[in-house]
Amino acid sequence: xxxxxxxxxxxxxxxxxxxxxxxxxxxxxxxxxxxxxxxxxxxxxxxxxxxxxxxxxxxxxxxxxxxxxxxxxxxxxxxxxxxxxxxxxxxxxxxxxxxxxxxxxxxxxxxxxxxxxxxxxxxxxxxxxxxxxxx
Amino acid sequence: xxxxxxxxxxxxxxxxxxxxxxxxxxxxxxxxxxxxxxxxxxxxxxxxxxxxxxxxxxxxxxxxxxxxxxxxxxxxxxxxxxxxxxxxxxxxxxxxxxxxxxxxxxxxxxxxxxxxxxxxxxxxxxxxxxxxxxx
Amino acid sequence: xxxxxxxxxxxxxxxxxxxxxxxxxxxxxxxxxxxxxxxxxxxxxxxxxxxxxxxxxxxxxxxxxxxxxxxxxxxxxxxxxxxxxxxxxxxxxxxxxxxxxxxxxxxxxxxxxxxxxxxxxxxxxxxxxxxxxxx
Amino acid sequence: xxxxxxxxxxxxxxxxxxxxxxxxxxxxxxxxxxxxxxxxxxxxxxxxxxxxxxxxxxxxxxxxxxxxxxxxxxxxxxxxxxxxxxxxxxxxxxxxxxxxxxxxxxxxxxxxxxxxxxxxxxxxxxxxxxxxxxx
Amino acid sequence: xxxxxxxxxxxxxxxxxxxxxxxxxxxxxxxxxxxxxxxxxxxxxxxxxxxxxxxxxxxxxxxxxxxxxxxxxxxxxxxxxxxxxxxxxxxxxxxxxxxxxxxxxxxxxxxxxxxxxxxxxxxxxxxxxxxxxxx
Amino acid sequence: xxxxxxxxxxxxxxxxxxxxxxxxxxxxxxxxxxxxxxxxxxxxxxxxxxxxxxxxxxxxxxxxxxxxxxxxxxxxxxxxxxxxxxxxxxxxxxxxxxxxxxxxxxxxxxxxxxxxxxxxxxxxxxxxxxxxxxx
Numbered sequence: 001x002x003x004x005x006x007x008x009x010x011x012x013x014x015x016x017x018x019x020x021x022x023x024x025x026x027x028x029x030x031x032x033x034x035x036x037x038x039x040x041x042x043x044x045x046x047x048x049x050x051x052x053x054x055x056x057x058x059x060x061x062x063x064x065x066x067x068x069x070x071x072x073x074x075x076x077x078x079x080x081x082x083x084x085x086x087x088x089x090x091x092x093x094x095x096x097x098x099x100x101x102x103x104x105x106x107x108x109x110x111x112x113x114x115x116x117x118x119x120x121x122x123x124x125x126x127x128x129x130x131x132x133x134x135x
Numbered sequence: 136x137x138x139x140x141x142x143x144x145x146x147x148x149x150x151x152x153x154x155x156x157x158x159x160x161x162x163x164x165x166x167x168x169x170x171x172x173x174x175x176x177x178x179x180x181x182x183x184x185x186x187x188x189x190x191x192x193x194x195x196x197x198x199x200x201x202x203x204x205x206x207x208x209x210x211x212x213x214x215x216x217x218x219x220x221x222x223x224x225x226x227x228x229x230x231x232x233x234x235x236x237x238x239x240x241x242x243x244x245x246x247x248x249x250x251x252x253x254x255x256x257x258x259x260x261x262x263x264x265x266x267x268x269x270x
Numbered sequence: 271x272x273x274x275x276x277x278x279x280x281x282x283x284x285x286x287x288x289x290x291x292x293x294x295x296x297x298x299x300x301x302x303x304x305x306x307x308x309x310x311x312x313x314x315x316x317x318x319x320x321x322x323x324x325x326x327x328x329x330x331x332x333x334x335x336x337x338x339x340x341x342x343x344x345x346x347x348x349x350x351x352x353x354x355x356x357x358x359x360x361x362x363x364x365x366x367x368x369x370x371x372x373x374x375x376x377x378x379x380x381x382x383x384x385x386x387x388x389x390x391x392x393x394x395x396x397x398x399x400x401x402x403x404x405x
Numbered sequence: 406x407x408x409x410x411x412x413x414x415x416x417x418x419x420x421x422x423x424x425x426x427x428x429x430x431x432x433x434x435x436x437x438x439x440x441x442x443x444x445x446x447x448x449x450x451x452x453x454x455x456x457x458x459x460x461x462x463x464x465x466x467x468x469x470x471x472x473x474x475x476x477x478x479x480x481x482x483x484x485x486x487x488x489x490x491x492x493x494x495x496x497x498x499x500x501x502x503x504x505x506x507x508x509x510x511x512x513x514x515x516x517x518x519x520x521x522x523x524x525x526x527x528x529x530x531x532x533x534x535x536x537x538x539x540x
Numbered sequence: 541x542x543x544x545x546x547x548x549x550x551x552x553x554x555x556x557x558x559x560x561x562x563x564x565x566x567x568x569x570x571x572x573x574x575x576x577x578x579x580x581x582x583x584x585x586x587x588x589x590x591x592x593x594x595x596x597x598x599x600x601x602x603x604x605x606x607x608x609x610x611x612x613x614x615x616x617x618x619x620x621x622x623x624x625x626x627x628x629x630x631x632x633x634x635x636x637x638x639x640x641x642x643x644x645x646x647x648x649x650x651x652x653x654x655x656x657x658x659x660x661x662x663x664x665x666x667x668x669x670x671x672x673x674x675x
Numbered sequence: 676x677x678x679x680x681x682x683x684x685x686x687x688x689x690x691x692x693x694x695x696x697x698x699x700x701x702x703x704x705x706x707x708x709x710x711x712x713x714x715x716x717x718x719x720x721x722x723x724x725x726x727x728x729x730x731x732x733x734x735x736x737x738x739x740x741x742x743x744x745x746x747x748x749x750x751x752x753x754x755x756x757x758x759x760x761x762x763x764x765x766x767x768x769x770x771x772x773x774x775x776x777x778x779x780x781x782x783x784x785x786x787x788x789x790x791x792x793x794x795x796x797x798x799x800x801x802x803x804x805x806x807x808x809x810x
Contacts, residue, residue, distance in 0.1 A: 007264050014716040129412050150311070216310040220307045262315070273806055324775065328706075
């Protein structure tokens with residue numbers, strides 16, 4: 001009888017999609033205008049879903065204030081108003097596609113969320129495309 | 136080859152989070168401003184998802200007018216413009232967290248929805264947090 | 271050549287619509303289920319619009335961090351997770367309809383926003399009804 | 406370690422719900438105003454979800470430009486600004502309920518999406534009701 | 541010190557854009573795929589805004605239940621699940637563009653709304669285009 | 676008897692807020708994390724409103740396909756997936772605040788929209804703040 005509770009958050013960041021070991025032409029061919037060397041950016045809207053059982057004492061699955069603080073420290077402080085390629089260590093050698101950002105965010109949260117809970121994230125890169133990842 | 140069809144509904148209600156057997160200080164510590172003795176409230180937005188097979192005769196999984204009527208009788212009539220703590224029997228001894236409200240709503244609907252269907256609900260307490268429950 | 275910049279905020283509150291000098295029957299007749307003596311509640315979503323000229327030095331019409339702080343102090347701290355009828359002085363003798371809440375919010379903000387700016391607010395009581403007020 | 410990426414699309418179409426082998430009275434009884442012989446219509450909002458593994462070379466699960474083109478050819482070109490009953494071959498003998506439209510859309514996409522990927526669609530008939538189908 | 545209160549509503553309808561006195565080619569040239577002789581359709585989302593002064597006795601600008609009933613009778617009963625070209629008298633000789641639908645809806649409401657109030661409508665033809673009209 | 680029709684569009688871009696003639700400390704003090712030298716970014720969502728009279732021959736205020744093309748050429752091609760500071764001539768010496776972007780977008784559109792029409796734009800920098808400008 002498990003239930004999932006979702007909390008929304010958001011961060012704004014710049015990025016470019018490219019591989020250092022590819023020529024500009026190859027990057028342009030595969031990543032199109034997303035490979036602009038001067039960067040572009042997005043408002044990333046995040047939903048963090050925690051799955052577990054309700055604590056019969058409080059009626060909470062998880063304390064949302066605690067969850068909110070974890071999201072702030074692990075995601076917002078790390079990614080908000082940042083250049084993902086230049087300033088976020090995880091993307092030094094990893095292409096910051098929305099898929100890879102989702103993996104990075106999930107892994108950062110997973111370390112801080114008690115293992116008794118399931119973890120799923122939805123990450124909107126724009127209002128028109130998003131990913132769902134649950135490990 | 137099953138499919139899920141969702142129908143949205145909503146209700147506005149007042150509540151407070153607290154345990155009668157706890158001191159005011161303990162309630163304040165655990166539930167924060169949500170434990171305000173004078174209540175606060177929300178617009179609860181509900182999505183009811185019914186999973187099953189399509190009836191080949193009609194092309195319907197379930198008649199949405201019938202579903203709409205069940206949601207009205209079981210959820211809206213019972214919870215809309217109510218004080219959950221004072222006026223809804225299920226919360227006389229159950230803390231009306233969004234998690235517990237989801238369980239109560241699901242159980243009320245489950246009794247009225249044919250057992251051949253799966254049932255999932257999404258319940259938004261605010262535009263920024265919501266729960267998903269499917270039994 | 272003026273421009274308007276909007277900032278969103280929100281607060282959750284309980285209220286009931288009624289007049290003390292009316293009978294229960296009269297209150298019920300005029301305010302319907304909104305007059306429930308045990309209260310109900312809403313997620314109020316607020317948009318605060320500031321009209322003025324762009325400061326040529328900064329490119330800002332107004333510093334949004336400053337505006338955000340004013341909204342927090344004047345609106346969120348005063349109304350969030352409150353019972354409007356019982357805990358907010360302005361509604362001791364004023365019926366907390368969405369129209370009157372909009373007036374109260376606007377008046378509170380107007381005192382703190384420099385007179386050189388125009389002020390408009392949009393206040394959603396539910397996703398389905400809202401008011402616009404600009405003094 | 407699979408992930409799902411969603412891309413949104415939309416089409417506007419007319420339809421009516423009815424069975425040719427039923428009397429007008431029977432169609433009216435079962436399908437209500439949706440059986441209007443002169444048709445009515447909707448803005449169908451579609452989300453196409455592709456499940457798979459991230460290509461370590463690109464960081465993409467699937468190239469969204471390719472997916473967008475498939476959705477355009479298979480769904481938008483086929484259904485947008487069409488009368489589903491009269492102009493879309495799949496609905497010549499199939500009632501165009503939102504459930505059946507979802508099946509038709511899924512089947513059309515499934516043929517064009519590499520079998521290594523999972524496929525799920527969400528189809529909104531109105532902002533208040535939608536279906537989810539994954540085969 | 542006037543204020544505007546908005547109430548949302550919606551209707552689903554089929555239509556085609558064309559002029560009877562034009563050739564098919566001319567209609568196709570001007571109205572594109574919107575001139576499909578077999579019709580297409582939309583979910584029209586409507587916001588009705590009433591401007592006036594707050595009644596000091598009730599705190600209401602207008603009773604929203606009364607407004608809701610007027611919208612139901614004048615707009616929803618007249619247009620919902622209809623073919624605008626064939627079944628709505630106002631469009632027998634008037635092209636049902638979103639602009640003209642807005643005028644028709646506004647005129648129908650204007651006759652039923654007390655002249656002391658201002659009236660504005662917002663009419664969404666799709667989530668991506670809409671009109672605003674206030675007489 | 677004028678009416679306004681809105682069309683939505685969008686572009687994703689990187690920017691930073693700063694003045695070249697200010698020290699890093701001063702830029703940081705005034706623009707906060709928005710002055711990050713490595714840039715950050717947003718999904719800008721744009722609504723273009725055209726005010727005028729309905730053409731009695733077509734029922735159109737303006738041909739939306741023509742408007743869509745103007746928005747594509749003037750706004751999307753110029754700003755989408757760009758670094759506003761480095762790649763957009765208008766921001767070589769103008770700070771790309773949302774206020775200034777709105778002015779630039781409005782001026783670009785104004786030159787291409789027939790002078791008989793009024794022009795208003797709404798520009799969302801994030802889902803939580805936006806500007807409205809009409810000249």
